Amino acid sequence: MAGTTAGASERKFIYIDMDSFFVSVELLDAPHLSHCPVAVGGTAAERGVISTANYIARKFGVKSGMATATAHRLCPDLVLLPTRFEAYEAITRKLDEIFRRYTDKVEFQSLDEAALEVTGQACFNGSATHIAAHIRATVQQELGLTASAGVAPLKYLAKIASEMRKPNGMFVITPSQVRGFLDELDVRKIPGVGPKTYAVLENLGCRQCKDVTEDKIPALMRYLGVHGFYVWERCQGIEEADEGGSDIKSVGIERTLPSDCDALCDCLEELDRLSQGLRERIADMGDDYLITKNLVKLKFSDFSISTTEASANRLCTHTVQSLCRLLWDTRREGRSVRLIGLSVKVRRKVLDDIQMAFPW
Template sequence: MSHRKIIHLDMDCFFAAVEMRDNPALRHIPLAIGGSRSERGVIATCNYPARAFGVRSAMPTHEALKRCPHLTLMRGSMDKYKAVSQQIQSIFRRYTEHVEPLSLDEAYLDVTDCKQFKASATLIAADIRRTVLAETGLTVSAGVAPNKFLAKIASDEQKPDGLFVIPPEAINDFVLQLALRKIPGVGVKTAEKLAKLGFHFCRDICQPGEEISTERLALLSRHFGSFAATLIKRSQGIDERPVRQDRERKSIGVEQTLPNDIADLEQAEQEMLQLLPTLEQRLAQSGKAALLQKIGVKLKFSDFRQTTVETQCHRLDPRLLAQLLAQAWQRRQEHSVRLIGIQLGFKSACHEQLPLPLEGTTF
């Protein structure tokens, strides 16, 4: 049986790592890139000394400061991070043209047809890591596996600055002990729901290579809808998705954390309308106005719950956005609102095809 060779590369605490590289005095102190002490905001990323105090990405700044009062906060420079990201992506493309960037600091590579290093994906990943460090001064963790799902899981196994390989013959043993919460798409609430149903590990859903029972399939479908099919496949280590060089952007949006919580719908609508010019500009720059399929409004409440209301629509309609805002507003449960966002979703410009079988050699 032939297997693809996929590498997932994930820069270690990327924004913070760039700042530590440029200023060595920051290397051994808790550091976070995010909002200032005097303003509301969230942590974009943090270094490992900060993580030792429980600071995490996407954590509200005030919570991060509560856990680590001596945390050093920096605004950061997106232009600088983008420039470094372009340098890193150019390194990836020396090895293969099949590169799918996921963000500034993360990408999939399909090296199935690469002949370098005796066609060994493991040796290719090791050389990429050496090259990135030598040319940028930054470390990158890598996962090597026969598909994207397992490669992404693998890249997190030896973080930071690590390399982890899941060869084809090790897939079954690996997924048997894999916690379901590690599957991309399984958030905290989904993991809790799975646990209540008695599902904690992939082996609890389906044994590799075995047919899932009709009763279990019905149970998962009833509780998780279309995501049940993904859960079943991932629990067996299956992921047919190809590495897409032309990865489509499926949505764009803009959001604002408010200086002060608000509890008045009319004020919320005014705040939302102030986001429109930015969203209109991003829509024009995307060149995808003809593919617009849905619009939505996002709210985050003072208790940090968040909700999104969206509907089918083929143009950016302020009146419809106001209606969606009113619907989302009903979910406040008497809490005030701390963040407002608006977003657009696009239909696909092309039909995705399943990958063809590929020849494999040394893994």
């Protein structure tokens, strides 16, 4: 099985999560508001929602995805600023430039979050902890913004770690600490475990990752499908390594919707239409490739992007729909879908034929 914690010990990931990003960018131009409860979002009159709130506002219960009218009731002194995506995108480009001083393996999850792989980097004697600390200091010095960071031998654990010391903090999980950290981790911290998935896990007696044992796999697959096996893998510290090489590639199709989608059924219908187009592209490739994975991508109304994937030897409708439900269930409250993407990873067949000639 690929990506066990033992194999992952050679890899190093940093996950950078900017602190209340939209508001923090706005406060660069309005420092006099730094001690006030501030949020970015649409107005109550337009039935708007909160995109981001600073930590002062969050103490009143204001949070992302909340109706602006509700936010004003919770915090009457809330300062509401309009959303300026062009300003945030400009800062994201500067963040990307900073990150690439340390590694070329930068993967933005949204405008304010990015995963960096720093395996084998020479700077700071290869210490991911020191690299992360230097990145945070550089961001604050050059951009005037604070960032939280997580460091771990697995990408998804680095993301979880980045949330442990927010705001403006850092949390490190070394390879030897992975098992102990996971044992005590609430399963709701695992990416992809939303309310519906947690309801199933709780019913199976699984509240911490250590409860999601191998004997639970049949029940997980029965109630959650392919997503159940994904949950078991993440609770065990298993994350499949990214494949490299020119003989593995991705073939995909995506569509920006004419209007934002607020219903899962509409997303599933759009995926069915995308599947038809993708099958034509796969057919055009001929018989030289084997499908190894199905992938689904959703871009939301706040321009954040979520992706997930599962092993499959064909473009499977059931798998694709399960992946879409997973992303839908774990989206932030109030976000609608503006773009849907579908792709497959393929491997050249000749490689498998050559590998069969060698003894195991």
